[in-house]
Amino acid sequence: MLLIVQIYAACGVAAAGAFLLWGLDRTVPQARGAYAFRPLLLPGLVLLWPLVLWRWAVLASGRAAPPPGRHYRATHRAVWTVLAVLLPALLVAALALRQDAGRDPAPLQLSAPAP
Amino acid sequence: MTQEPFFIGWTNRLPPGMRLPVLGVAAGLVVVMLALSVLLAQGAGGGGAGNWAGDAVLRGTFTARPYPLLHLPPDAAHKQGHTVLLSAFGKAQIPDAARHDGQAMQAAGALIRRGDLDMLAVNDPAQLQPAEGIAPPLPPVKLGRWRLSGEICDGKCAAGAMRPGSGLAHRACASLCLAGDIPPVLVSVEPVAGSVFFLLAGPDGGAVSPALLRLTGVRLQLDGDLERQGDLLVFRADPATVRVL
Numbered sequence: 001m002l003l004i005v006q007i008y009a010a011c012g013v014a015a016a017g018a019f020l021l022w023g024l025d026r027t028v029p030q031a032r033g034a035y036a037f038r039p040l041l042l043p044g045l046v047l048l049w050p051l052v053l054w055r056w057a058v059l060a061s062g063r064a065a066p067p068p069g070r071h072y073r074a075t076h077r078a079v080w081t082v083l084a085v086l087l088p089a090l091l092v093a094a095l096a097l098r099q100d101a102g103r104d105p106a107p108l109q110l111s112a113p114a115p
Numbered sequence: 116m117t118q119e120p121f122f123i124g125w126t127n128r129l130p131p132g133m134r135l136p137v138l139g140v141a142a143g144l145v146v147v148m149l150a151l152s153v154l155l156a157q158g159a160g161g162g163g164a165g166n167w168a169g170d171a172v173l174r175g176t177f178t179a180r181p182y183p184l185l186h187l188p189p190d191a192a193h194k195q196g197h198t199v200l201l202s203a204f205g206k207a208q209i210p211d212a213a214r215h216d217g218q219a220m221q222a223a224g225a226l227i228r229r230g231d232l233d234m235l236a237v238n239d240p241a242q243l244q245p246a247e248g249i250a251p252p253l254p255p256v257k258l259g260r261w262r263l264s265g266e267i268c269d270g271k272c273a274a275g276a277m278r279p280g281s282g283l284a285h286r287a288c289a290s291l292c293l294a295g296d297i298p299p300v301l302v303s304v305e306p307v308a309g310s311v312f313f314l315l316a317g318p319d320g321g322a323v324s325p326a327l328l329r330l331t332g333v334r335l336q337l338d339g340d341l342e343r344q345g346d347l348l349v350f351r352a353d354p355a356t357v358r359v360l
Binding site: 095098099100101102103104105106107108109110111112113114 | 259260266334
């Protein structure tokens with residue numbers, strides 16, 4: 001299992017290095033000439049390298065969908081609306097389900113000391 | 116073309132329509148989190164507020180089993196004597212504790228106190244010296260077999276070396292302290308014989324099994340034999356009876 005993880009990580013490092021050095025400039029024109037932020041992408045790229053290579057290939061082939069339009073903002077609004085309800089609900093549920101010292105059973109003497 | 120407010124990070128300002136909601140949410144979050152922290156702290160474990168109580172020089176009888184203890188002779192405040200947990204600097208036990216077992220010793224260090232639980236951190240091993248003229252401790256008093264609920268903590272942090280010294284937030288610290296053989300304690304909510312702190316021992320009166328000590332930071336129930344050594348309650352817990360609540 002550890003060997004598989006090591007191989008995956010090694011492939012991720014190679015893919016991330018190639019993408020940051022060559023792929024990013026070609027697929028994201030806005031990133032040309034900007035370098036300081038690139039190391040920050042490294043962990044995510046290593047983790048998601050199959051997805052990175054697939055998107056790189058799609059974008060490089062010119063078959064990619066047109067740039068996102070307003071539907072992204074609608075999706076964004078929907079996701080945040082759901083999260084605004086979900087996150088407080090999770091917090092309340094966690095507080096309700098957590099162990100509470102107040103619910104501990106009282107000490108119980110099972111037997112008296114031997115004389 | 117419709118005009119919609121749109122946040123742009125580098126402009127350093129919010130669109131007029133967003134200022135009030137964003138500031139309201141931010142202020143609300145601060146208030147809610149402060150209120151939550153106060154409310155949750157109300158449920159923190161009892162036994163008094165733990166604190167560093169300054170440097171102390173104590174004289175008593177040293178015992179190494181189940182964990183290093185110093186049994187102080189009876190005085191006006193402690194009719195049965197006073198038993199103090201011992202540790203070394205940081206997350207470590209007194210070195211070579213078995214060498215001093217049963218001897219009259221003088222120990223100097225930092226005293227940590229929470230309620231009736233005292234822990235002396237002997238930060239310098241040279242501060243543990245043989246002493247003379249100290250009355251031996253009273254024999255242990257058996258209190259029968261008990262089923263107790265509570266949380267396994269290390270006796271140093273539970274006494275007040277850390278805040279919080281117990282609970283899930285303290286679990287990693289407690290695990291490291293217990294790995295360093297700091298005396299473990301079971302901290303209960305309801306007292307038995309006047310105390311909510313119980314020094315944990317194995318069923319044979321020796322050290323607690325590592326498997327049981329892994330269950331720090333969770334509330335659990337244990338059966339075992341209880342005895343009083345001086346004014347310290349020692350719980351010989353049976354690991355086979357553990358039940359996470």
